[in-house]
Amino acid sequence: MFMMYFTIYIDMRFIEVEKTRYGWLNRLLPGVTRIFEDKIIIVAKAETEKIYLISKEMYHIYKKMEKHPYALGFFFAEVDGDNVKFSLGTADKYAKFKRKAVVVNKFGEEKFLYKRNIMKKHILRFTQDIHQDDLVVVVNKNWEALGFGKALFSSKEGVEQQGALVKHISDKGFFVKH
C-alpha cells in the first residue's frame, strides 16, 4: 500500500488507502462504496479517520503539494472505531440509489430538520429493505436527502407501532447556522 505522511501536524496525517479497506461500510449502508467509483481515497488520521474521495487530477496536485491540506475533495464519512458518521454529501449520493430510504412528508421534513424523530404520520413510504436498527437515509417527497436516521421498524412488518419510527442521527438543518 502506498503511504504518504504529512509531518507538519504531528496529530494529523493524510494517507492514501485502498478501497477494499472500507468495504465493511457496506454492512452499515449496502452499496455505499459505489460512491468510491473512480475516486481515490485519502484518509486524514487523527483521533478519528476522516475519509475523503478525490479525482485523479486532484490526486496529482495533492501529491505535488508540499503542505498538508485542511480538507479535500468529497468528504465521505468520519470513522471513530466502530462508529461511523456518514456525511450529508454521502446522504445526497446514497439517496440516488433508492435503498434503505424513508420518504417523509412536509411536516416530517420540518420536524426532522429540527432534529426530531420521525413518526408514523410523517412517513409517506419506505424502501422494502429496511430492518430494525438499520441506518436509513431520510428523504423528502422529491427524494432529496435530509439526513440519516436509525430505523426502529422493519419494512416487512410495516409501520403500525406508535412512537418514533426513525430516530434522528444527522440532518441538513445544521447548514442554516452557517
Next chain:
Amino acid sequence: MYDGYSNFLVNRFRKLFGKNFEKVMESYSKQPKKAVRMNNLKIKTNDCLNRLKRKGFRFSKVPWADYVYFVEKEPTSLSATTEYLMGYFFIQDATSTLPAIELNPHSDEIVLDMAASPGGKTTHISQLMRNHGVIVAAEVNKERIKTLLYNLERMGVENVISIRTDATKIKELNLKFDKILLDAPCTADGTIGKNKRLKKELSQKLYDKYSKKQKELIRAAKEVLKPGGILVYSTCSTAPEENEIIVEYAVEKLGFKLLTLKNSRYFTQGMPIFFGEKHPNYLKKCGRILPYQYDTQGFFVAKLRL
C-alpha cells in the same frame, strides 16, 4: 447631517466621489439588495426559481449573468428554505459574482483562491468548472475555514483542496496555477450599507494597513502564477489605496499586464486621478461598482495577465 459618519470619512468620500458623493451616501443609508446565485452543479436555474416562486419569493435577473438574481420579495428567510439546505443557491451580494465570471475558469485548469472563506467565490468558480479541475482554496482563519467547508459540502463542491495558511506564504505549497483569484481582505468600506459600524471605524491608518497587506498578497500571487496566467483582483472596498494603487503596483513592479474586463459595460471605470494625484491612464480598465448603480455594496475588480 451624515448620521454616524466620522468627519474623516465624509471628507474622504466627498473628495473621492465628487459629483456622485450624495448618491453614494444615499445608497449607504440603505441595506444593499440581497442576491442569489443558482447552483447549476445541483439544479437548473429555472427549476430552482420556480420552486422558490411557488413559496412566494420574487426575483429579478442581474444584468451580467442568467443564473444570478436579485431577491425582490422574501416572505420567509431564504436560508431556512429546503432549497437553501439542499445547496441549490448561494446568498451573496450580486457584485460578488463578478470576479469568478471575469476569471472564467475552465474544467481542466488549476485555480488558486487566495482568501477563500466563506466560499462564495470558491463555490462559484467550482460551478463554472463543473466540479472538474482543481481549486486550491487558502484561508488563514481557523473559524472561517470551517464555514468554507460547510458551504462546499452544502453546494456539492468536490474539486477543492482547502488549506489553512497565510496566503502570503503560498509559495511554500510548491504549486503553479493557471488562474488566481485574489479577493483580498480589505476595509470593506463598500459594505457600509450593512455594516454601519464602519462609518466610525474607518481611518486612514486602516486603509494604509490593508493596502500594505494587499501588496504582499498580490506579490505572493505572482510567484505562483504560471507565465501567461490570469489573476483577478477584487475587493468590497471602493478605496483607491486598496484597488488602483494595488493594480498599479502589480503592473509597474511585478510585470503584470492589465486587461479589459469582459463585463466592463456594467462597471464604472477605474480612476486614474484620485485625491488630486495623477496615476497611469490604463487604470481606467479596472472596474468599480458604485453602490447606487444596482443598489448593491460597493465593489472593485481588475483582471491581470502575467
